[in-house]
Amino acid sequence: MDSETTCLSVAMCMDFLLIEPCTGCAAPYGFRNIMSLSNNANRFSGEVRRAAVSGNLDAPEGGFDAIMQAVVCREKIGWREKARRLLVFSTDAGFHYAGDGKLGGIVKPNDGECHLDTGGEYTHSTLQDYPSISQVNLKVRQNAINVIFAVTSEQISVYDRLKDNVEGASSGMLSNDSSNVVDLVREQYDKISSSVEMKDNATTDAVKVTYYSACKGSGPAIQTNKCDGLKVGDVVKFEAEVEVTNCPSDPRKWKQIFKIYPVGINESLIVDLEMLCSCPCEEEGDQWFIRKAEQCSKFGTYKCGICECDKTHFGRTCECDSDNIHGAPGLPVGGCRLDNTSVVDCSGRGTCVCGVCECETRENPEEVISGQYCECDNFSCDYANGLLCSGPDHGTCVCGKCQCKPDWTGEACDCRASSITCIPPGGGEICSGNGDCKCGACECYEGKEGRYTGKFCEKLPSTSGRCLEFKDCVQCQMYKTGSLTAEECLGNCTFTPSSVDVIEVHEEAGEVLCAYFDEEDCLFAYVYTYSDNNTLIVRAQEERECPPEIHVLGIVLGVIGAIVLIGLALLLLWKLLTTIHDRREFAKFEKERMMAKWDTGENPIYKQATSTFKNPTYAGKSC
Template sequence: MLVHITLLIGALLAGIQGQILQQFTQNPCDSRSTCHECIATPSCAWCYDTVNINTTKRCFQPSYPLPPLDKCDPSKIYNPDNEMIIISNRALSSRTEGEGGTLITEEEQTGGFGGGGGAGGGINQGGGAWESGGTITQVRPQRIKLKLRARQTYSVNMYYTQAEDYPVDLYYLMDLSKSMEDDKEKLSALGDHLAQTMRNMTSKFMLGFGSFVDKVVMPYVSTIPEKLRHPCTGCVAPYGFRNHMTLSTNTTSFSHMVKRASVSGNLDAPEGGFDAIMQAVVCREQIGWRDQARRLLVFSTDAGFHYAGDGKLGGIVKPNDGECHLDQRGYYTMSSKQDYPSISQINTYVKKNAINVIFAVTAEKKEIYEQLKEHIEGSSCGKLSNDSSNVVDLITEQYQAISSTVQMKHNASGSVKVRFFSKCLDSKGREIETNKCGNIKVGSLVQFRVQLEVVECPSDPRDTKQLIQIYPVGLNESLLIDLTMLCDCPCEHEGFERNSPKCHNHGTYMCGICDCIEPAYGPYCECNKDGTSANISTANCINPKNGLECSGRGNCICGKCECEQRNNPEEAISGELCQCDNFSCERHNGLICSGPEHGTCVCGVCECKEGWMGDNCACRNATNLCIKPDSEDPTLICSGNGECECGICKCRETDEGRYFGRFCEHCPFKNCSDDCEKYKECVQCQQYQTGNLTEEECRKCPFTPTSARVVEVDEKNGEVLCPFYDEDDCRFSFVYYFDEENKIQVRAQEERECPATVFLLGIVLGVIAAVVLLGMAILLLWKLFTTIHDRREFAKFEKEAMMARWDTGENPIYKQATSTFKNPTYAGKS
């Protein structure tokens, strides 16, 4: 219930908003004079009522009510809606025939097709969760019919999945000039390995082989008879392109065919690879391309390429026709008769036949082929080793990159704008604008929202029906859209009345209006350019300022404008060319010219009453609002530093900055004074009861300040901050400004911020006491340390004395007074 109420309120608000916008903006439907012009405008409908011929608004917006004189029979209103019909909607495949059928997800079963601006719904065409059959389907839906109005967007949901074991056709196109001889031998040796590797990816694999050299004319090859037979040692005669092996499941013969193929020779460095690519692409039956398969064309070379225009060097001027020209032996028969194809031609036929070209080239040529792949849809480029020994890894890598990515393309004309949106594989992610998704695995479901818009109706009515193909690059599947652009009305093709009496027998009556036959003109062909009205024509009704007839707001009747009537009776369109009105003037607060008290709207311009001025009469025409109330000069406007505009001062700008303040009273210079000193003493006496003013003088102050705990400045309001310190060294601040009535207003700090009282004597005595106590503590510590040291030394001495042992023998430094010597000659005889 709450949801319904919310939706109802939203719808009512939208309707009210729409009506307000209509009042302030010109209705885009009013200037549409024919039915096809009307329906080409979004939100417009056409009334082709043939009874109510007085209807003045044939093209109108159904969302807005029409005045009684413009009422139209609802059954006679043509307002087509976008419409979609699903023609083919086969379920997506995940397995091919013979593997048990196809699993259909719940989301696919429920459909989900549709778009903004029209009806759309899913159609389940399976009859159950499993659908059997041999057709592989990777794109859903397959075909729809769509009717679109111009300049309206419509979205269609499109699904893609990669089927399991999807068939692959690989055609190996090789340069067999002399320089590629070792590459040929290596490819012959790796042929079985290549086939087995691809079979591991898909059991439905086919392999083919072709080769090319160049055109057999000078200056591409030597035309000397001997050189034509044997251009080099061990070489066969040169040729343009040859299909050696049609695509076949018998891959064992691939190596044999490559080994049997002989190399040839040519003169110039570039080769005739483009001729070979064109024949390999367009000769579908001779090459053996299958309808339902991923088609890979591997182009292997170590040289550059010739393209359209190079054939003139050999006297070949006939353009390439893009047709198949292979004889029974597989040789290209028009090599010397048609020029090389252009890059654009190659791209066109590659897209048409849904073929992925893989350029396998050597390192020195990789850069040029990297640039070439940007111009050929679905192509890629890989680096080939000098002897092609890495060819299997290169093809495998490129195939996996191609098969794991899906990129959507379209062939719509410039009249239709197509955009793609997707979440890719992140179902919970954000939808982004992209036509490419990667990292896709077998069975992954990718949804694209395709947004279509007819940006303009084609000039040729036959182009209003188009067949648009939206397809994944490199696959032969697509979504076909039978598009019908709703650019005209049925009543313009049927039910019209020639020489109708309603058109004064001088015009065709169709869709409720007259298509006059010259020289008649007018809404009902009532005017004539000949005779009495020779000087009257619709040219007299053209407004030269906008080029519209009757300014797009009236009808030209016999050379005179009859202006439209507005739904609001108070609004009127006037003037000879309906160029004037009383409702398109500038507004203020939603009122035209700020209301009738301020001014009136005359021909789109406000005429202000006395005392008001401006484009919308919202400005007071009074200079007294720009004079500072307490100015010493009561005639000084904007303090002499600006001009008064609309009762507001516009301050003058100097080299050092711009004056500011409500009355430009503040200057940008550093040493510029303000009115803070002027109001300081009044604030002191009234707010803090301090200062030099007496009680009598205080009562004469021009203001009474209001208190604020914290004073904050609002610069937008022109407030000025005034901070001060008083005689008690207390800090206080206040702001002042002028209100709308030019009265001074002051907001002061509630309490002053005063410093705390300091007891100086106590601090000095405390410091002295602290110094004395610190000295005494140091002396005590010193005395303690010396006493401990002395006691330790004395104890050490006593300990050493007790442990000393004195020797009682001779003193080694004492010597007796007498000495005894033996006489060596004395033998003891006398």
């Protein structure tokens, strides 16, 4: 009886623990969808505040169940088709994964399907095991969702390793009070949205997909499947090269369908691939199957238009054997390799025929592969400004290196060989004596007052260069003002400025901005620079910026009028207030008079203002 009582007590305690794992806590559950995706921020905040805390009996949590249901229950969660999908997973604990369910007697594997009831409750927590990492990765990839793991510092190392196994996932450290969750999500979203990564789901080893892109550059494409640092509106082009490396032994795998897609974006390119691994002409009895054929010098079998030579012959038509190989003696494969360290014939860009390289031809007829070992070409030299060897005017590509014309030098023939472009107009020292001429341009020295600037290093930061020198000519030619007369302007000015509406300065082109006030207190601005042949170029603002005209008399009259109006307004206000006050006093007087206790006729102390006296002798008769 004692043991039975003990067992009953333990069961009751366990039942109580599961119903209320802590004071005020909700009973544990696998996953619950509280609210579908919505733009109602107030409701979302309310649901977060009302969310009850729960607990479980061990440290790891069933986060994989939650991720799986949030990913696959697309309609109940509210995922839109044409939208970038982010799933933020926040926790301070580890996770259960496939196999842990066996500890509770659950052996049925996770099926990766949606199991939410009408109330949003996950119904299979006790029916099937947790998902595996590969299952989570598969469903995330199929539904084009980017997972952001926002975890505390104790768990960040675990989830850093986890994100490497979930496509498109990222991780960030959450503060203990979760105050940085918004900044963390924004930071991770910026990383996700500024990057494009191409992937494919080709599963067989016989298919190799290689990606090429120049990302945001204009040069040749390089082998990469990811471009970073993108902004809204940037256009990135990827080229995918699909290569069949070998024919699978299972003929059912000769026809495959796979997708090429950007990670985290619900778009894809479907590739329907059919491998030509078997042809009827490879079977004996076909008209294109001929043993010891004339086409193969009678030393091989003609299959599908190609010779399959016997063991002692080789070559396209089996015309080569050990007696007629020619090439450099002592080199392997009859001289088709550059030296003993080479592992490929003809530099990998040609075919070795009887010890001689036959180089490949390119789709572009102007691109040529040449050399005894096909080691040279005229298209793989350095580019400058998007042009091979800076263009035909600067140099040509010979055997992978630029051969520059006499006036040019540099790896891409983009530097002038002469220093004449570094000499200021009118002569003088190279770079005004304040710099070195490199690649046809001045590199300025650092002076006591700062670095020299300008195309010819003629300007210090504390000086105005040649601005003052050009000021009078700009004034007289553009605005007909200044100290020069029309005749002096015509005779002294050696340049004619061009007019622009707004002055824009391109410092990288060596332009210098000048701005002055003239005698009318108007601001005018202009820039000067030099062309490639050292010709002075001046651009001036078409209209001066003059202060508005001030009408003194109008201002004085306006002030006087304002003072008069203010005085009249004050008088009227005083009159109004006085009238109101008098009327109130009169009304008060009338009220007090009406409420007097004695009438004026009954007041015993009241006396008339006049007195009447009667003459007793007067009889009312007139004289």
